[in-house]
Amino acid sequence: MFKKPARCYHRRTTMFAGLFARRIVQGAIPFILIVSGCYAQFVPGRYTLLLDDPPVAARFAGRAEMQSASASAYRNQIETRQQRVISDLAARRIQVTGAVSDLLNAVFVTAPADRVSEMLAIPGVAAVRPMRRYKPTLNRATQLMRAPVAWDALGGQSNAGKGMKIAILDSGIELTHPAFQDSSLSMPAGFPKCSGFSDDCKNFTNSKVIVARSYVRQLAMANVVDRSNPAAQSQPDDYTPRDRLGHGTAVASAAAANQNSGTVAMTGMAPKAYLGNYKIVGTPGVNDGPTDDVMIQAIQDALSDGMDVASISWGGPALTGAVDTGSACGIATGQPCDPVAYAFEKAAQKGLVITAAAGNNGSDPNLIYQEPYPYFNSISSPSSAPSVLAVGATTTSHVLTPSVGVNASDAPANLQRISAVAGDSVFTPSAQGANRAPLVDITQLSNDGLACTSLPAGSLTGSFALILRGTCTFTTKTSNAQAAGAVGAILYMADSSAPISPSAQDFVGPLVMISNSDGLALKSYIATHPRQVVTIDSAGIEMELSDYNALEKISPPIAANQLASYSSFGPSPDGAVKPDLVATGGLDSTIAFSPGLYLAVQTYDPNGFLYSVNGYAAADGTSFAAPITAGAAALVKQAHPSYTASQIRSALMNSAAQDTTTDDQGNPVDVEWLGAGRLDAGAAAAVTVTSEPASVSFGYLKAGVLPINKSLTITNRGTSSVTLAVAVAPNSTPSGITVAADKQTVTLAGCTSATCPTTTLAITLSGSVPPSGAYSGGITLKATGVSLRIPYLFIVPAGVPSTVFPLFGSLQGTPGTQGGTIAIQSVDVYGAPVSGTPVTFTASRNALTFQSVKGEPQCTPENSSSVTCATDNYGVAYTSVMLGPNTGTPTVTARAAGNTFSFNAFILPKPAIADGQILDNASFQSTVAPGSIIAIKGSNLMDQDLLMNSAQGYDLASTSPYPLVLDGVNVSFDVPAAGISVPAPVVAASAGQINVQVPWTLKGQKSAQVKVTLDQSFGTSIYSNVVTASLADYTPAFFTNSGNVADALDTNFKVITSSNPAVRGQFISLFANGLGPVSNTPADGAPASGTSSTTTAACSVSIGGQQVTPQFCGLAPGFVVYQVNVQIPAGIGTGNQPITISVGGQTSPSGIVIPVQ
Incomplete structure (x- = not known):
C-alpha cells in the first residue's frame, strides 16, 4: 500500500487561475482537492449475496481444468441459478450491480440495510456480507533485493522476465511513459485483451502492456437504484484504463519497468515482463476506492486471461480469517466470511501467483491516537489469504531530496539542479513529484524582496515567487505571494548558513528553501532571462542514506534492509504467519522526511496523488514492496516454467535473506514482524527444493490443544539427488513445549520427469502450553547448494487488551x-x-x-x-x-x-440545484452547448467547510486538465436513452454556484439530466436533486467584462476596455462560448494543444454592422475556451461598437459591444 501521512485526513487547496479564468467566472468558481479518505470501511447499501452452489473453482482443480467443457457446463448451470436469484431481486426492485461464478458464486447488489434479512430469505441465497471500500496500501530496490543475480541467471537484464505476464490490479498504467516502451517485445498470442470501450485495446495497449481492462463503470453505477435511469445516483468517471491517480503506474514500474532515467536510472524487477492493466480505481475524489465486486472480478479476469503473476497494493483491515466460513462469523455453513480474501485464495490455488501489500498500519505514524508500537494483527485483506504472498516493507539505501532547476537547456550548470529543503506547505499538485512554473523575482514587483508587505494583485499569477528570508515570518511572506497569485515559492537564505525548512502550513503549492549563494545566482539569471520556467522537484537529488542520516542528525541512524516500522505486522486474524516476507518499500516518513523509492508516475491528471510533470516521483510503502516481489515471482517462473504457484511461493519465502534483524528504530524483529525474511530474488531464482506450505502456523494455543501436527511436502525439482539435513531453530525456547520434525535427514532423488520426487515432513508442536507470548522460529533444510528456512509461529494469548x-x-x-x-x-x-x-x-x-x-x-x-x-x-x-x-x-x-x-x-444539508439555473456562463441563457463553460446555481452545492478562499467566496481550479472533483464536488450529466453517463470537469466551486465544462460527449443531444455530488471521498456520497438541462450544439455568446464589453485581448495581450480600445485595422482575440464541435476534439477539461482545434462550422463576426471572417475560430491553444481572432474593420466608427458572432445557424445575443478607436 502507498504510505500516506495519515489514516484519515483531507487537504483542501485553492490556487489562482489566470486572467481568462477570472473573467469567465462571472460569480462562479474552480479548485483542486487532495483527499485521503478513511477507506476499507463498509460501503452503505452495498452487499455481496453468497449463493448456495459452490463456485467453479471449488469443483475443478486447476486453471486449465476451469477452462474445460465440463467446467463450462457447470458454470452455465450455476449462472442459470444465479439468474433466478437476480429475477427475484428485480421483482423486489433490488438493484443488481454484477455477478461472478468462477472464484466465488455471488451476486452484488445495492439495497438498504433494512432489507438484508429479506435478501437472505430469497431461495438460493446462503449468506449476505457487507461490501467494503479499500485503500492503497526503484533503482536501489532491485539491487537490494539482489535482482542482478537473478538477471544473470536468466541471460542478463535484457532477458529478465521475458515471456512472463504480470497483472497489475490498481489505478491504471500510463501507457506512454518511457518505462513501458519496448520495441523488442511482440504481442503474445491471444492478446491484447480489453474490456470497456472498443478503443481500449487501440489506445491503451502496446508491446509491453498487453491487457487493458477497466472496472470503473462498475464503480460508477454501484449506488444506482434504477439502471434504466441512473441519473439520481450515478457517479460517472473516466471509464478508460488511463491512470489518473499515479499509483498504478508506480506499482507497474516497480514490477517491470524497462530501464529508464529521471533523476536516476531506474529499472523494475522483471524489466522484460509483459504487464496487464486491470484498473480497479477511478479518478481521485470520484471513484477512488475499489469495492469487493471489482476486486473479485479483476482477479477472476487475471486468472482467466492467463496471467502468470498478479500484484495488488490495495486492501483493508482483515476483519476475519481469510478462509474462515460459516459459524466463525455467524453465517451459513461453508460460506466465506471474507469474500474478497476467499476469491484471491481460490485464484492462487488455481495457479496464479499473487503478491499483495501487507499494509502500512504497523505504527500510528501521525500519533493521532498515541497507540503503542508495534501494532500486531494489522495485516490487510486480501493479503491475509494463506496462498497469497503478503509483502511487508524494508528500508532502502538512499533518499530522494528536493531540487530547484532552470528548465532552459542553455542555463548554467549550477542552476540546473540546486539542492533545496522542503517546507511544510500543502504541496500540490503532488508532494512526491515535480512541478514547474515561470519564476518571478519579487524585487521586480517594486518590493524589497522580502515579501513582508502585500504584492500587486495578479502579479504572480501562475508563477513561482523568489523571496529572500528575513524580517517577517514565512507565513507572512507566502501569504502575500499567494494573494498575488503565486502557485509556489522558492525562498533563499539571507546569509551563508545552511538552508532550513520554511514553515508555512497555509501556503498551497511547492515551498522550498535554497542557500543564499544559489538564491543570488538564480536571481541574477532571471534578471536577464525574465519569467524563465523553473522546476521544483521533490525527488530531484539522490542522497546516500548515510549522508542523509548525518545531515538530518537521525539517531539511531537508518540502515538499508531494516524493517520499515510502518509495515503491517502479523499474525493474521486466525493466528497464521503473516506477512510472508518483506521487500524494499522505502523509508518511514516519521523518521525520514524524504522518501526512498524512485518510481514512474502519471503525467495526465495533476490532481492525482502520484503526479509529476517529468513522470517521476519518490514515495514509500508496502504498495511498492508487493510489485517488486511480483517481479521476482516472474523471474522464478521464467527460470522454472514448470513450478506451480505454490512452489514459486516457497522459492521466494524459503530462500529469503535473514539479515533484517531490527526495525528502523533498532528494535529486534522476528517472524511475527517480517515472516520468512527479506526477499532475495537471486536466491529465489536458484531454488531447486521447495516446501508446501512455505510456513507453519500453529495458531493461537489454549489448554487441551496440544499436540498439534502439521505436514510439509518437500519436493526436489533439481536434476541431482539431494540429502537434506533437517533442523528446528527456535527464536526462543519456552520450557515444556517443543517444535520437532519427524526426520533429521531427507534424501530425494533427482527430478527426471514431469513428476519430481517428494516426501512428507511431519512437524509437531507438543508439550504443555507455555506462558502467554509469541513464539517463532524456523525449520531449516540444508545441503550443499541448498538452504531453505521455513518459518513457524504460535501464540499463547494474554487475553487482556493491549x-x-x-x-x-x-x-x-x-x-x-x-x-x-x-x-x-x-x-x-x-x-x-x-x-x-x-x-x-x-x-x-x-x-x-x-x-x-x-x-x-x-x-x-x-x-x-x-x-x-x-x-x-x-x-x-x-x-x-x-x-x-x-x-x-x-x-x-x-x-x-x-x-x-x-x-x-x-x-450536511442536501445540495439543491435551483430550477432553471443551469446557465451558459457567457450569455446566462438556459440552453447550453457541449464544450462550453456553464454555471449551475443553487444552494448547499458544496461543503462550506472545504472552501479555502473565504474572502473571495469561491475557489478556482488551477490545474490542467480541469479536475473532475473540486472542493469535494463533482457534477454528472446523464442521458439514459443514449446510454450516456459522463462527469463534467469542474472549473469553480462555491456553495451557491458550480462552474463546469459541458462534456463533449453530449454532442447531438437535446437534453441531459444533471446533478451535483458531494464528498464521495470522505464517506457516503450526497446527491443533489436531478435537473434537466436543455442542450444544443450551438449557443454562441461572447464572454464579457465591465458589463457588456466583449472579453478580448489586443496583440500585446492587454484586455480591451474603454481605456484600452481596439484599434481599427488591427487584430484582436475574442473569447466565446457555444461555438460548437471542433476538429481534433481534446479530452473533457483538457486544453487545446494547438491551432488545429477549429470549429467544424464556419464562424462569422459582425463588428459595427460589418461582417468579418475570422482569421481563426476554435479552441484557444492552452485553454478550455473558444477563441476568435478577427481584424477590426478600418471603416467602422469609433466608440462602443455592437459585436455578434454567428455559427451553426445561431447568432449570439445582441447588446454586446467592443470599444474601438
Whole structure:
C-alpha cells in the first residue's frame, strides 16, 4: 500500500487561475482537492449475496481444468441459478450491480440495510456480507533485493522476465511513459485483451502492456437504484484504463519497468515482463476506492486471461480469517466470511501467483491516537489469504531530496539542479513529484524582496515567487505571494548558513528553501532571462542514506534492509504467519522526511496523488514492496516454467535473506514482524527444493490443544539427488513445549520427469502450553547448494487488551440517514484478538443514534445515543451510526480498555440545484452547448467547510486538465436513452454556484439530466436533486467584462476596455462560448494543444454592422475556451461598437459591444 501521512485526513487547496479564468467566472468558481479518505470501511447499501452452489473453482482443480467443457457446463448451470436469484431481486426492485461464478458464486447488489434479512430469505441465497471500500496500501530496490543475480541467471537484464505476464490490479498504467516502451517485445498470442470501450485495446495497449481492462463503470453505477435511469445516483468517471491517480503506474514500474532515467536510472524487477492493466480505481475524489465486486472480478479476469503473476497494493483491515466460513462469523455453513480474501485464495490455488501489500498500519505514524508500537494483527485483506504472498516493507539505501532547476537547456550548470529543503506547505499538485512554473523575482514587483508587505494583485499569477528570508515570518511572506497569485515559492537564505525548512502550513503549492549563494545566482539569471520556467522537484537529488542520516542528525541512524516500522505486522486474524516476507518499500516518513523509492508516475491528471510533470516521483510503502516481489515471482517462473504457484511461493519465502534483524528504530524483529525474511530474488531464482506450505502456523494455543501436527511436502525439482539435513531453530525456547520434525535427514532423488520426487515432513508442536507470548522460529533444510528456512509461529494469548485501535469510522450524510459504521479492534500485546471487550459509543442526545451491525454482537441498548458493543471472535466491535435530524458536526466518543477515541460526523444539508439555473456562463441563457463553460446555481452545492478562499467566496481550479472533483464536488450529466453517463470537469466551486465544462460527449443531444455530488471521498456520497438541462450544439455568446464589453485581448495581450480600445485595422482575440464541435476534439477539461482545434462550422463576426471572417475560430491553444481572432474593420466608427458572432445557424445575443478607436 502507498504510505500516506495519515489514516484519515483531507487537504483542501485553492490556487489562482489566470486572467481568462477570472473573467469567465462571472460569480462562479474552480479548485483542486487532495483527499485521503478513511477507506476499507463498509460501503452503505452495498452487499455481496453468497449463493448456495459452490463456485467453479471449488469443483475443478486447476486453471486449465476451469477452462474445460465440463467446467463450462457447470458454470452455465450455476449462472442459470444465479439468474433466478437476480429475477427475484428485480421483482423486489433490488438493484443488481454484477455477478461472478468462477472464484466465488455471488451476486452484488445495492439495497438498504433494512432489507438484508429479506435478501437472505430469497431461495438460493446462503449468506449476505457487507461490501467494503479499500485503500492503497526503484533503482536501489532491485539491487537490494539482489535482482542482478537473478538477471544473470536468466541471460542478463535484457532477458529478465521475458515471456512472463504480470497483472497489475490498481489505478491504471500510463501507457506512454518511457518505462513501458519496448520495441523488442511482440504481442503474445491471444492478446491484447480489453474490456470497456472498443478503443481500449487501440489506445491503451502496446508491446509491453498487453491487457487493458477497466472496472470503473462498475464503480460508477454501484449506488444506482434504477439502471434504466441512473441519473439520481450515478457517479460517472473516466471509464478508460488511463491512470489518473499515479499509483498504478508506480506499482507497474516497480514490477517491470524497462530501464529508464529521471533523476536516476531506474529499472523494475522483471524489466522484460509483459504487464496487464486491470484498473480497479477511478479518478481521485470520484471513484477512488475499489469495492469487493471489482476486486473479485479483476482477479477472476487475471486468472482467466492467463496471467502468470498478479500484484495488488490495495486492501483493508482483515476483519476475519481469510478462509474462515460459516459459524466463525455467524453465517451459513461453508460460506466465506471474507469474500474478497476467499476469491484471491481460490485464484492462487488455481495457479496464479499473487503478491499483495501487507499494509502500512504497523505504527500510528501521525500519533493521532498515541497507540503503542508495534501494532500486531494489522495485516490487510486480501493479503491475509494463506496462498497469497503478503509483502511487508524494508528500508532502502538512499533518499530522494528536493531540487530547484532552470528548465532552459542553455542555463548554467549550477542552476540546473540546486539542492533545496522542503517546507511544510500543502504541496500540490503532488508532494512526491515535480512541478514547474515561470519564476518571478519579487524585487521586480517594486518590493524589497522580502515579501513582508502585500504584492500587486495578479502579479504572480501562475508563477513561482523568489523571496529572500528575513524580517517577517514565512507565513507572512507566502501569504502575500499567494494573494498575488503565486502557485509556489522558492525562498533563499539571507546569509551563508545552511538552508532550513520554511514553515508555512497555509501556503498551497511547492515551498522550498535554497542557500543564499544559489538564491543570488538564480536571481541574477532571471534578471536577464525574465519569467524563465523553473522546476521544483521533490525527488530531484539522490542522497546516500548515510549522508542523509548525518545531515538530518537521525539517531539511531537508518540502515538499508531494516524493517520499515510502518509495515503491517502479523499474525493474521486466525493466528497464521503473516506477512510472508518483506521487500524494499522505502523509508518511514516519521523518521525520514524524504522518501526512498524512485518510481514512474502519471503525467495526465495533476490532481492525482502520484503526479509529476517529468513522470517521476519518490514515495514509500508496502504498495511498492508487493510489485517488486511480483517481479521476482516472474523471474522464478521464467527460470522454472514448470513450478506451480505454490512452489514459486516457497522459492521466494524459503530462500529469503535473514539479515533484517531490527526495525528502523533498532528494535529486534522476528517472524511475527517480517515472516520468512527479506526477499532475495537471486536466491529465489536458484531454488531447486521447495516446501508446501512455505510456513507453519500453529495458531493461537489454549489448554487441551496440544499436540498439534502439521505436514510439509518437500519436493526436489533439481536434476541431482539431494540429502537434506533437517533442523528446528527456535527464536526462543519456552520450557515444556517443543517444535520437532519427524526426520533429521531427507534424501530425494533427482527430478527426471514431469513428476519430481517428494516426501512428507511431519512437524509437531507438543508439550504443555507455555506462558502467554509469541513464539517463532524456523525449520531449516540444508545441503550443499541448498538452504531453505521455513518459518513457524504460535501464540499463547494474554487475553487482556493491549492495543485498541479504530479500524474505520468516516461518518457523513444528510439529516436522518445512515452515516457509516465504526469499527474498533482490540488485541493483546502479542496480537491475539480479545473477544468480549466492551466498547462504549456516545454522542450528544438527538445528534446521533447507534445501532447494532447484523451478524455482530448486539449493542445495548439498541437505537440509543449511548451504547455498549462487545468485540467479536476477531476482536472487533462494530456500531452503525444513524445521523440526527439537524445539520452539524457532532462528535462520537468511543471508549474501550482505558482508551478514548473521537470521530466527527458530518451532517450536511442536501445540495439543491435551483430550477432553471443551469446557465451558459457567457450569455446566462438556459440552453447550453457541449464544450462550453456553464454555471449551475443553487444552494448547499458544496461543503462550506472545504472552501479555502473565504474572502473571495469561491475557489478556482488551477490545474490542467480541469479536475473532475473540486472542493469535494463533482457534477454528472446523464442521458439514459443514449446510454450516456459522463462527469463534467469542474472549473469553480462555491456553495451557491458550480462552474463546469459541458462534456463533449453530449454532442447531438437535446437534453441531459444533471446533478451535483458531494464528498464521495470522505464517506457516503450526497446527491443533489436531478435537473434537466436543455442542450444544443450551438449557443454562441461572447464572454464579457465591465458589463457588456466583449472579453478580448489586443496583440500585446492587454484586455480591451474603454481605456484600452481596439484599434481599427488591427487584430484582436475574442473569447466565446457555444461555438460548437471542433476538429481534433481534446479530452473533457483538457486544453487545446494547438491551432488545429477549429470549429467544424464556419464562424462569422459582425463588428459595427460589418461582417468579418475570422482569421481563426476554435479552441484557444492552452485553454478550455473558444477563441476568435478577427481584424477590426478600418471603416467602422469609433466608440462602443455592437459585436455578434454567428455559427451553426445561431447568432449570439445582441447588446454586446467592443470599444474601438
